[in-house]
Amino acid sequence: MSRNGWLIGGAVVAVVAIVVALIVVSVSGGDSSSEPTASEIRGADAVVALTKGLPQDGFAIGKPGAPVTVREFIDPQCPVCKSASEDIIPAVIAGPVTDGTARLIIEPLTFLGPDSSTAAIAIAAAAEQDRGFAFTEILYANQGEENKGWVTEDLLTGIAGSTPGLDTAAWNTARSGDASGDQLFAVADRATANGVNATPTFIITGPGGKEVIAGAKDADEVLAAIEAVR
C-alpha cells in the first residue's frame, strides 16, 4: 500500500476509535439519572405556593367566571410541556389567573407512549377531586426519561401524597374506575375537534376571540394572547 493509503487507513481507524469512545464515554457518564422515590418527590412546595388561595375544579384552576379560558393540551411525558410548566404556567397563574382574568384548564393527551396513559389516568383521578392541575404540576417536576417506565406506582403514590387536599385512598380507587378514562376520551375528542397536533398547545378564548398557540416559546406569548382576547 502507498504512503497515502497508510495515512488514509490510519486516519479512518483513528476517527472511528475517537467517535466510538466519545459515544461510549458520553452515554455511560450520562446514565446517572434515577427516578425519585415516594419520599423524594420534587416540586410539591412550589405547587402549594402557586395554587394557594386559588379555586381548583377538575383539571382547572382559577375563578370559574373568569372571562378568558386557557386550555393547555399536554402530554405528561412531553419535555416541552415540562418546560412550559416551569417557564410559562407560573407567570399565567401569578398574573391573569390570580387577578381573575383567566381560568387555566389542563387537557392531558397520551400520544407519547404507555407512561403517558398511566400518568394521564392518575391526573384524571386527581381531577375527580379537583386537583388535576396541582397533580400535573408536581408530576412535571418529577418527569423522567420518556417511555422508560418512570411513571411507577411509587412515584404516582408519592405525588398523590404530596398533592395538597388530595384524598390518596379515593384517588387510588378512582384510577381504576371508568370516569377517569372517560375524561381522557373527552380530552382527546376536544383535541381532535380543535385540530391539536402538538403539545403544549394553548387554546385561549374570551370575549375578544380565540388564539391558538402550538408550542409557546415563552410566557409573554401566552400572556399577550390572553390580553388580546379578554
Added chain:
Amino acid sequence: MLGLGITGYLSWERLTGGSPACVIGGGCATVQNSEYAQIFGVSLSYLGFITYALMLTSALIPGFWGRLLGLVTSVGGVLFSLWLLYAELFLIEAICPWCMASLVVMLLALAVAVARVVRAGDLTT
C-alpha cells in the same frame, strides 16, 4: 450545502430554545431533548453543522489533504448519524425526520469522499 441547511436549522432551533412542541406522530423535540442527542452536553446538531462545514471546506482544498479531510469528516459524520438512528429506534423510541435526512446526506457525502480517494489512486499509488 443540504447538510448545512438541515443541521443549521436544527442548531438554530436549539439556540432559540429548541423545537417548541412535541408533535403528534413526530419526534424532533423528543430526540433533540434526549441525552442521546448530545455528546458531553454538546448537541449533535451543532457537531453535525461543524462536520458539514468541514466537508464543504474539504471540497475546496485541492489534492490529497482535501480528500483525506473529506473522508475523515464523512466517516465521523456517518458514525454519529448511525448512533443517533440506533438511539431513535431502540432507546428514545421516536423518529426525527430531519435527523434521518441528515443521515442520508452523510451517506452520500461518504460515497463521494470514497470515490474521490479511489479515483485519485490514493490507496494504490
